[in-house]
Amino acid sequence: MKRSVTGTDTLALVGLLLGAAVVLLPFVWMVSLSLKPADEIFTRGVDLLPSRLEWQNYVDAFTQVDLARYLMNGVIVCGGILVFQTLFAVPCAFALAHRRFVGRQVIFGLVLAGLLVPFHVTAIPIFLGLAELRLINTYTALIAPFVASVFGIFLFRQFMARLPADLFDAARVDGLSETAIVWRIAFPLAMPAATAFAVFSVTAHWNDLFWPLIVVTDPDLATPPRGIVFFRDAEAGDNVGPLMAAAVIVTAPLIAGFLLAQRTFTRGIAAGGLRG
Amino acid sequence: MELRNVRRSFGGTEVLRGISLDVPDGSFTSLLGPSGCGKSTTLRIMAGLDRPDSGQVLMNGEEVSDRSATARNIAMVFQSYALYPHLTVAQNMALPLTMRELSRWQRLPLVGGLHGGTRQTRRAIQARVAAMAAMLDLTDLLGRKPGQLSGGQQQRVAVGRALIREPSVFLLDEPLSNLDAKLRTQMRAELSALHTRTGRSFVYVTHDQTEAISMSDQVALMLEGRIAQIGPPRTLYETPQSRAVAAFIGDHPINLVPVSLAPGQASGAFARCRPIGLTTPRTVVIGLRPEHLYLDPAGPLEGRLVGAEYLGAETVLTLKVAEDVEIRAVAPGDVTPPAPDSPLRLGFAPEHVHVFDADGGERLDLSLERAAA
Numbered sequence: 001m002k003r004s005v006t007g008t009d010t011l012a013l014v015g016l017l018l019g020a021a022v023v024l025l026p027f028v029w030m031v032s033l034s035l036k037p038a039d040e041i042f043t044r045g046v047d048l049l050p051s052r053l054e055w056q057n058y059v060d061a062f063t064q065v066d067l068a069r070y071l072m073n074g075v076i077v078c079g080g081i082l083v084f085q086t087l088f089a090v091p092c093a094f095a096l097a098h099r100r101f102v103g104r105q106v107i108f109g110l111v112l113a114g115l116l117v118p119f120h121v122t123a124i125p126i127f128l129g130l131a132e133l134r135l136i137n138t139y140t141a142l143i144a145p146f147v148a149s150v151f152g153i154f155l156f157r158q159f160m161a162r163l164p165a166d167l168f169d170a171a172r173v174d175g176l177s178e179t180a181i182v183w184r185i186a187f188p189l190a191m192p193a194a195t196a197f198a199v200f201s202v203t204a205h206w207n208d209l210f211w212p213l214i215v216v217t218d219p220d221l222a223t224p225p226r227g228i229v230f231f232r233d234a235e236a237g238d239n240v241g242p243l244m245a246a247a248v249i250v251t252a253p254l255i256a257g258f259l260l261a262q263r264t265f266t267r268g269i270a271a272g273g274l275r276g
Numbered sequence: 277m278e279l280r281n282v283r284r285s286f287g288g289t290e291v292l293r294g295i296s297l298d299v300p301d302g303s304f305t306s307l308l309g310p311s312g313c314g315k316s317t318t319l320r321i322m323a324g325l326d327r328p329d330s331g332q333v334l335m336n337g338e339e340v341s342d343r344s345a346t347a348r349n350i351a352m353v354f355q356s357y358a359l360y361p362h363l364t365v366a367q368n369m370a371l372p373l374t375m376r377e378l379s380r381w382q383r384l385p386l387v388g389g390l391h392g393g394t395r396q397t398r399r400a401i402q403a404r405v406a407a408m409a410a411m412l413d414l415t416d417l418l419g420r421k422p423g424q425l426s427g428g429q430q431q432r433v434a435v436g437r438a439l440i441r442e443p444s445v446f447l448l449d450e451p452l453s454n455l456d457a458k459l460r461t462q463m464r465a466e467l468s469a470l471h472t473r474t475g476r477s478f479v480y481v482t483h484d485q486t487e488a489i490s491m492s493d494q495v496a497l498m499l500e501g502r503i504a505q506i507g508p509p510r511t512l513y514e515t516p517q518s519r520a521v522a523a524f525i526g527d528h529p530i531n532l533v534p535v536s537l538a539p540g541q542a543s544g545a546f547a548r549c550r551p552i553g554l555t556t557p558r559t560v561v562i563g564l565r566p567e568h569l570y571l572d573p574a575g576p577l578e579g580r581l582v583g584a585e586y587l588g589a590e591t592v593l594t595l596k597v598a599e600d601v602e603i604r605a606v607a608p609g610d611v612t613p614p615a616p617d618s619p620l621r622l623g624f625a626p627e628h629v630h631v632f633d634a635d636g637g638e639r640l641d642l643s644l645e646r647a648a649a
Contacts, residue, residue, distance in 0.1 A: 169325050170358035174437070175346035175375040184371075188362040 027251075034058070034244035041240050058249070060242035067246055069220065070227030074250075077142045077223055078202045084147035085201055086194065093156030093190075094182045098168055108157070114150035120210070127214055141215040142223065146205065152197050159193035160186055195264035203254055224250040277322060277445050277477065282331035284317055291317050293501040294331070299445070304471050304478045306488035309498035310524070315481045318498070319447050322479060323352050335444070346376065351438035352447040355454065357430045359422035359437070366405050366418040369437045373401045376441065408436045428459045435470070445477045452487060464491060485525060489513070497521055515630075519561055519637035522630055528566040528592065531603045534634055535562050542644060545597040548576035550647040552626060560640060563630035566592065569605035572623030576646040579603065581620055584613035595620055 036050040212226040516522035538557040579595035
């Protein structure tokens with residue numbers, strides 16, 4: 001059904017467009033710089049569009065540093081984190097939503113409290129622990145600190161609490177073990193929540209520079225943002241064109257992934273009770 | 277299957293206060309009662325989804341309280357059907373068999389195929405699903421998801437999923453309550469036919485007495501966490517053991533009139549009647565079903581017409597027989613009711629009179645007949 005556009009609608013629309021423009025500007029600038037020839041980058045004027053497309057920046061991005069390797073590391077680290085987070089969060093969430101046990105409320109309270117603690121608070125003890133275990137400069141150091149996600153538990157538990165209990169009773173009668181119920185019934189039904197969670201998790205860890213900067217010095221283990229930093233350290237000095245090209249390459253998979261999962265993502269958020 | 281003195285409380289409220297119930301092999305037993313009487317809890321205990329606080333759950337004489345539904349070989353149909361929304365009809369029906377007949381490793385997506393026999397077992401399961409679908413007229417729907425089915429079709433899938441394991445006891449929790457009236461009548465007949473065909477024990481929970489009475493071999497009427505009476509439907513209707521049972525059973529609510537009786541003499545509205553079998557005077561409650569009262573110019577019950585409700589096949593007449601005492605009687609629909617406030621007389625047969633103790637409400641072995649002139 002169509003409805004007429006009112007004055008307030010127009011105002012809201014203009015506001016949203018302005019907001020979008022502000023948010024998009026750095027991205028547009030990044031893409032633009034990545035395509036500009038080196039001499040155009042440091043001119044005084046602000047030209048949004050390059051005079052000619054300089055694809056050499058992209059070639060440099062892959063050749064000057066081992067960008068393919070960093071992207072691969074990003075996939076391994078984010079994939080590892082996501083797999084383990086899901087592996088732990090889904091059964092926890094199911095238990096919190098659909099099992100009755102002593103201390104359930106307390107544990108859920110702890111999960112909520114855990115949401116309030118920023119990772120940086122625990123970063124130093126975790127770093128010291130990893131150092132003690134001689135795990136610095138390993139994939140483990142990049143993955144292990146994140147495998148238990150209170151946010152994941154919370155998101156899945158909110159979603160699963162809305163699934164009818166009858167469904168799980170039916171599964172019990174049909175001979176499914178509790179583990180089978182979690183993975184064969186609850187998890188497939190929680191796909192919207194899983195998608196939302198995957199987007200959050202992958203975005204956060206793909207973009208994370210803080211933790212890789214702390215635990216990884218070996219270039220072979222660098223994640224994409226950590227790898228981009230190597231451009232600045234490169235002896236050639238500030239190599240902005242290739243740097244921006246690398247940034248575009250690093251950001252692109254996230255945007256593509258989000259666009260693909262957009263619908264399920266919003267559904268997961270809405271159903272997960274995160275909405276106002 | 278048998279329950280012995282089963283008790284269950286939830287947070288201080290005693291929901292089941294000592295349920296003893298015997299479900300003979302191959303019988304169709306209904307648990308009938310108003311909502312909150314504990315009938316669903318009883319069913320969950322039978323299914324192994326819940327445990328009794330005390331008492332025993334026996335199957336073939338063995339205590340099974342600690343065993344799961346699968347170990348008891350029990351199947352259940354839920355009120356909401358509880359079909360798995362992400363699986364097709366065929367997958368829904370196959371799941372109980374997959375879980376029972378394939379090992380943990382065989383069920384794994386890729387690895388499972390490596391084990392010899394997995395494919396044969398899967399094929400056998402497919403064949404059984406197809407046979408069950410044919411029996412329930414679901415063959416064309418096997419590839420659909422539950423969301424694409426009508427209520428009646430979902431219901432049949434739920435029944436199919438439960439029956440496919442060939443359970444020894446088949447539990448149904450208000451399976452028809454989400455269907456419209458016409459479909460309900462049809463499914464009632466289908467379930468009865470299914471019971472005859474499979475020969476399994478059915479335990480059927482419902483709050484609808486028509487369902488319970490029309491399908492069952494035995495009905496257990498539950499009130500406030502106790503079994504008020506158990507027996508064939510006819511017994512519950514004809515000889516209710518208590519006032520509460522009499523009040524629950526019957527499409528038209530039974531007339532219950534408190535009366536004091538003395539040997540040879542009744543009082544109040546029943547002044548023209550004489551008790552049968554009474555030796556000492558006592559206060560009782562007389563129960564008379566509206567459908568057992570008939571218009572009779574010489575009848576012992578006299579009153580004035582207060583209302584007439586025409587229902588097509590029958591007319592429900594409301595008579596005021598004494599101060600504060602109204603009695604309802606069912607007359608055939610073709611009887612034209614007299615004008616309001618006109619005097620009417622009703623008759624009844626002594627075998628249709630139920631007499632209950634005024635305090636405890638238990639049935640008394642008494643009746644009433646018309647006093648000779």
